[in-house]
Amino acid sequence: MLALLYVFLLAVDLLGVGLAGLGEDAVDALFRGIDNPVVGVSVGVLATVLAQSSSVTTATVVGLVGAGAIGLGDAVPVIMGANVGTTITNTLASIGSIRRVEEFRRVIAGATMHDVFNVLSVLVLLPVELLTGALSRTAIALSALVGDVETGEFASPLRRLVAGVSDQLEGALVGALGELGGAIALLALAIVGIAGGLVGITKTMRKVMAGTAERSLNAVLARAGSLGIVVGAALTVAVQSSSIATALLVPMIAAGVLRLDNAYPITLGANLGTTVTALLASLAVDQIAGLQIALVHLTFNVAGVLLLYGIPQLRRVPLRLARRIGDHAADHRALVLVYIVAAFYILPLVLILVLR
Amino acid sequence: MFRWLRGPRDGLAEVERLFMEMLRDGRQVFDLAMQARLGGAAPHEVAEQLHATEERTDEAEREIRRRVIVHASTHGAQELAASLMYMSIGKDAERIGDLSRGIFNIAERVGPPPPGPLRDDLHALRGRILPAITGAGEALRDADHDAAEALIVEAREVQAHYREQIDQLLREEMAVPQPVASALTYRHCGRIMANVLNIASAVVMPLDQLDYPSPSNDP
Numbered sequence: 001m002l003a004l005l006y007v008f009l010l011a012v013d014l015l016g017v018g019l020a021g022l023g024e025d026a027v028d029a030l031f032r033g034i035d036n037p038v039v040g041v042s043v044g045v046l047a048t049v050l051a052q053s054s055s056v057t058t059a060t061v062v063g064l065v066g067a068g069a070i071g072l073g074d075a076v077p078v079i080m081g082a083n084v085g086t087t088i089t090n091t092l093a094s095i096g097s098i099r100r101v102e103e104f105r106r107v108i109a110g111a112t113m114h115d116v117f118n119v120l121s122v123l124v125l126l127p128v129e130l131l132t133g134a135l136s137r138t139a140i141a142l143s144a145l146v147g148d149v150e151t152g153e154f155a156s157p158l159r160r161l162v163a164g165v166s167d168q169l170e171g172a173l174v175g176a177l178g179e180l181g182g183a184i185a186l187l188a189l190a191i192v193g194i195a196g197g198l199v200g201i202t203k204t205m206r207k208v209m210a211g212t213a214e215r216s217l218n219a220v221l222a223r224a225g226s227l228g229i230v231v232g233a234a235l236t237v238a239v240q241s242s243s244i245a246t247a248l249l250v251p252m253i254a255a256g257v258l259r260l261d262n263a264y265p266i267t268l269g270a271n272l273g274t275t276v277t278a279l280l281a282s283l284a285v286d287q288i289a290g291l292q293i294a295l296v297h298l299t300f301n302v303a304g305v306l307l308l309y310g311i312p313q314l315r316r317v318p319l320r321l322a323r324r325i326g327d328h329a330a331d332h333r334a335l336v337l338v339y340i341v342a343a344f345y346i347l348p349l350v351l352i353l354v355l356r
Numbered sequence: 357m358f359r360w361l362r363g364p365r366d367g368l369a370e371v372e373r374l375f376m377e378m379l380r381d382g383r384q385v386f387d388l389a390m391q392a393r394l395g396g397a398a399p400h401e402v403a404e405q406l407h408a409t410e411e412r413t414d415e416a417e418r419e420i421r422r423r424v425i426v427h428a429s430t431h432g433a434q435e436l437a438a439s440l441m442y443m444s445i446g447k448d449a450e451r452i453g454d455l456s457r458g459i460f461n462i463a464e465r466v467g468p469p470p471p472g473p474l475r476d477d478l479h480a481l482r483g484r485i486l487p488a489i490t491g492a493g494e495a496l497r498d499a500d501h502d503a504a505e506a507l508i509v510e511a512r513e514v515q516a517h518y519r520e521q522i523d524q525l526l527r528e529e530m531a532v533p534q535p536v537a538s539a540l541t542y543r544h545c546g547r548i549m550a551n552v553l554n555i556a557s558a559v560v561m562p563l564d565q566l567d568y569p570s571p572s573n574d575p
Contacts, residue, residue: 214367214430221422251429257422 004200009284010162011193012059014186016067016285017170021183027069033356034070037077037130041122042348042355044081049344054086054274055241056195058297059281063190066282066290072136075293076129079278080122080300081348083271087114088344089243093250095337101330103254108336109326110253110260114246114267115343116318116325121304135303139295147288154288162284198277202241209238213248217266221258225265229305232269242274260319268309271301367427368435371420371442372497375449378416379493379555381409382452383486386548389460390482393541394475395468399460406460413453420446437563444566445496445558448551452489455544455551462544466537474532477521481545484514485552492555504559511553518546 019027033039048057058079065075090111097103129135140149147154169189174182216231236245246267252258278294285291308314329336388406391397424439469475488507495503524530525539532538554567561568 210430211367214426217426217430218367218370218423221426248429252425255425257425 004197004204005280006162007193008059008197008201009158009281010165011190011197012063012066012281012284013159013162013166014169014193015060015063015190016069017166018183018186018190019064019067019069021170021174021179021186031064031070031074033352034078035074036355037126039352039355040074040077041081041084041126042351044078044083045085045344046081046348046352047078048082048085049088049348051195052089053195053198053241053243054082055198055277057082057085058274058278058294059194059198060191062278062281062290062294063194063285065293066285066287068287068289072139072289072292072296073133076136076296076300077126079293079297080126083118083301084115084122085344086243086274087111087118087246088340090114090246090250091336091340091344093247094254095340097254098333098336101333103256104333105326105330106256106260107250107254108329109322110249110258110263112325112329113260113264113318113322114270116321117264117268117304117308118271120308120318121300124307125300125303129300135296135299136292138299139292142295142299143288143292147291149288152288154282154286154291156283156286158283159286163286194281198240202239202244205239206244209235212238217248217252217258220262220266221252223262228262228265229269229272229309232266232271233273234269235266236270236273237276240277242270245270245273260322264319265309268305272298272305275301367423367430368438368442371423371427374416374420374423375442375446376493376497378413378420378446378449379452379489381413381416382449382456383489385410385413385453386456386459386489387482387486389456389463390478392463393459393468394478394482399464403460403464406457410453410457413450417446417450440563441558441566445555448554451551452548455548458544459541462537462540466534469532469534469538472532474530474538478538478541478545481514481518481542484510485545485549488514488549488552492552495556495559499559501560504556507556508553508560511549511556514549515546515553518542518549522546 034043044057044061047060048054051057061070061075061078061082064070065072070078091108094104094107094111097107125135143149143154170182170186173185173189176182177185213235216235220228220231232245235248236242239245249258249263249266253260253263275294275298278297279291282291282294308318329339385406388397388402388409392399392402392406420442424443427435428439469478488510491503491507494500495507521530521542522539525532525535525542528535557568558566
């Protein structure tokens with residue numbers, strides 16, 4: 001388990017090293033257009049859908065921001081898009097119930113509840129961030145507690161653990177493949193390391209935590225409320241994947257033993273818990289911007305929960321919309337496939353191609 | 357046979373605990389119902405306790421279903437066989453309470469049969485079913501193959517006896533008071549014993565053979 005964590009942290013560090021090796025022009029070309037917030041959100045959605053993990057996206061973004069490849073402001077929409085993209089896992093899982101109408105109605109409502117919550121959060125908080133910079137300013141203020149905002153340096157104790165190995169790998173690969181070849185190989189290693197490390201951590205922890213997850217879910221099965229948020233967050237931190245944590249709920253919602261309003265706070269907790277991965281990744285970079293984007297991820301999700309769960313009048317909105325989607329989906333089941341392909345693949349791809 | 361599937365202290369241990377409670381409650385409902393049917397207690401004296409206990413078995417069955425779903429969601433297919441087994445025998449335990457309430461309903465309508473061979477036979481039947489219910493739970497808890505197989509044999513004997521009694525009542529070869537009520541009581545007792553047999557079969561039979569124990573598919 002510690003080895004997997006080390007691989008993950010090393011991979012985040014290698015991302016910065018590899019990007020530095022590519023050169024400034026190549027990096028600029030790679031991320032051209034990402035300063036458009038709509039492109040940023042679309043990149044976040046598409047990257048997460050393709051990786052089937054928002055943790056991979058957010059950890060990669062932390063590495064990129066920490067390496068200076070993209071700015072903090074440009075990375076905020078990408079992080080928000082990752083939140084939206086992660087909900088595809090549950091929606092895909094719900095297709096397993098497509099032949100049983102009532103079960104499908106429940107399970108689609110359960111899956112899209114997470115979609116609706118995340119989309120509403122982005123619709124409200126992205127304009128707020130663009131107009132006021134509230135999320136990034138809060139993150140910068142919080143980062144000042146542990147690092148030097150003026151110089152941009154962040155003396156992470158974990159960085160020292162990976163820096164030596166990272167330097168050795170860089171030396172070996174650049175020596176063998178040349179400057180550009182070495183940089184590309186380092187980037188490939190980084191992406192494989194981040195994704196592989198997280199998949200390994202998730203698989204291991206899912207097995208280890210199965211009993212605890214069971215007891216926790218039994219405790220909140222019949223009661224809605226803040227305890228569900230705590231359980232959702234704890235489960236997600238434990239398995240390092242909000243997709244896995246919320247996917248546990250799908251069969252329970254399908255069977256009707258977990259009601260939508262009781263599943264809702266668990267889902268919100270998963271959104272909060274998933275921010276730990278980015279915070280963890282930020283410990284592998286020596287620039288405070290990496291920590292700041294991880295803190296933006298945290299403040300964005302906390303703000304979303306405070307807004308759409310903390311305000312009683314708004315709390316019911318995602319649930320009502322999700323139930324309505326569930327009803328429509330049950331009546332027109334083929335549309336769900338269209339929705340998945342259009343919303344998670346075609347729309348973000350088209351937006352990226354058109355607006356980039 | 358499913359003992360090793362359940363694991364040391366996982367969620368299925370809690371399901372097993374709930375199941376044992378259901379069996380204890382089912383046994384109590386049967387005991388109260390037979391007391392009312394055989395004149396050991398007036399129906400109105402035991403009604404409240406009987407209904408409360410039976411409702412508890414119904415709720416326990418629902419709780420078992422919920423816990424099995426949560427267990428399957430968190431553990432995947434690794435304990436699927438044990439999960440399905442508890443779904444199946446949970447229904448058997450619930451039916452024991454349900455059928456016992458049927459016996460109580462007969463007692464409420466017609467009262468106890470007058471003293472005689474039929475009443476003595478029902479007394480004897482009660483004396484065989486009560487320990488069988490307890491024994492089924494113990495055999496499952498201890499994964500005791502010998503006890504389960506002995507219970508299956510006992511259950512078959514009881515079933516053969518009640519079928520014979522019902523046949524005689526149908527053919528009017530037995531001149532007894534309350535013939536219909538007696539046939540129904542035998543029928544309910546026989547069905548209760550069938551559910552006990554199903555529970556015992558879970559100890560020794562493969563999952564696909566649950567509820568169908570026969571000499572041909574004995575392990």
